[in-house]
Amino acid sequence: MKIIVCVKQVPDTKEIRIDPEKGTMIRKGVPSIINPDDRHALEYALSLKDQDSNTEVVVLSMGPKQAKNALIECLCMGADQAILLSDSAFSGADTWATANTLAAAVRKLMPFDLILCGQQAIDGDTAQVGPQLAERLAIPQVTYTRAIQLEDHAIVVERQMEDGYEVVKAALPALITATRKLNTPRYMNIRDIVKIHQMDDPVQIWDLNYLKLDPDQTGLKGSPTRVKRSFSPTPSSEVTFLTGSTEEMVSSLLDALKNLNLIGK
Numbered sequence: 001m002k003i004i005v006c007v008k009q010v011p012d013t014k015e016i017r018i019d020p021e022k023g024t025m026i027r028k029g030v031p032s033i034i035n036p037d038d039r040h041a042l043e044y045a046l047s048l049k050d051q052d053s054n055t056e057v058v059v060l061s062m063g064p065k066q067a068k069n070a071l072i073e074c075l076c077m078g079a080d081q082a083i084l085l086s087d088s089a090f091s092g093a094d095t096w097a098t099a100n101t102l103a104a105a106v107r108k109l110m111p112f113d114l115i116l117c118g119q120q121a122i123d124g125d126t127a128q129v130g131p132q133l134a135e136r137l138a139i140p141q142v143t144y145t146r147a148i149q150l151e152d153h154a155i156v157v158e159r160q161m162e163d164g165y166e167v168v169k170a171a172l173p174a175l176i177t178a179t180r181k182l183n184t185p186r187y188m189n190i191r192d193i194v195k196i197h198q199m200d201d202p203v204q205i206w207d208l209n210y211l212k213l214d215p216d217q218t219g220l221k222g223s224p225t226r227v228k229r230s231f232s233p234t235p236s237s238e239v240t241f242l243t244g245s246t247e248e249m250v251s252s253l254l255d256a257l258k259n260l261n262l263i264g265k
């Protein structure tokens, strides 16, 4: 079985601050991490490899050269092959262009059985790349996966909904997007850390020419999204903390609600 896991290197959003004047993210000094949902996608792929040593796990990322580090971490967790799609022509990509570029790489890796993505990236946060990639490849997709059962030539997936879950069966090859409920990701292991660090070039780099992509379909040129403005929302209301005994706080709260005409006087 061949499984492709799409991994995005993202800034650790716990560390992110917004420039109040420019309204842009201050990336300087912010550490980069593997997108958290992608760890769960990779864990599922590795768990299938644990059960069947013929399973091959390929990790795929589009990003700048430093995204190599995220892929090396995936190899140290047990992935077999790592490919970084990196070219100045890919930069500035929105989700549409990202999916185009990932799809071109997946076509080079055919045949495959399963593509796993995270549910969403913690920086872009759109949850669009997985579904768009499946559409480009014309394969079934199941999003918001919280449990998966593999059958012959099919997967049965529990799909998280707001008020429960639904069970969906899809024929392989298919794409699923993983939620954090799927599993607990493993750590890197010593055997793979030693093996990977003895290799000269553990991550293959594929560029525009290698993918034979039209430059108008990738990067900023291939991105129909236009960002008009980005800004940090300013607080629009004041917060008042109630103090005193429980009775006093309840009385103050009732007075405040009456003054706002939210309850009768």
Ligand SMILES: Cc1cc2nc3c(=O)[nH]c(=O)nc-3n(C[C@H](O)[C@H](O)[C@H](O)COP(=O)(O)OP(=O)(O)OC[C@H]3O[C@@H](n4cnc5c(N)ncnc54)[C@H](O)[C@@H]3O)c2cc1C
Residues within 6 Å of the ligand: 006, 007, 008, 009, 035, 037, 038, 060, 061, 062, 063, 091, 092, 093, 094, 095, 096, 098, 102, 116, 117, 118, 119, 120, 121, 122, 123, 124, 125, 126, 127, 128, 129, 130, 223, 225, 226, 227
């Ligand atoms: C005009 C414009 C310019 C932009 N320029 C840049 C830029 O230069 N650099 C940048 O990082 N972002 C840029 N972005 C943001 C970019 O659109 C998104 O980060 C990217 O397309 C993925 O979307 P997302 O983060 O919402 O991912 P989601 O759709 O939330 O991601 C879902 C899953 O898809 C997979 N995935 C997503 N992105 C990748 C990837 N790159 N490689 C492998 N798997 C992936 C992962 O499994 C992820 O968990 C730009 C956006 C716009 C609109």
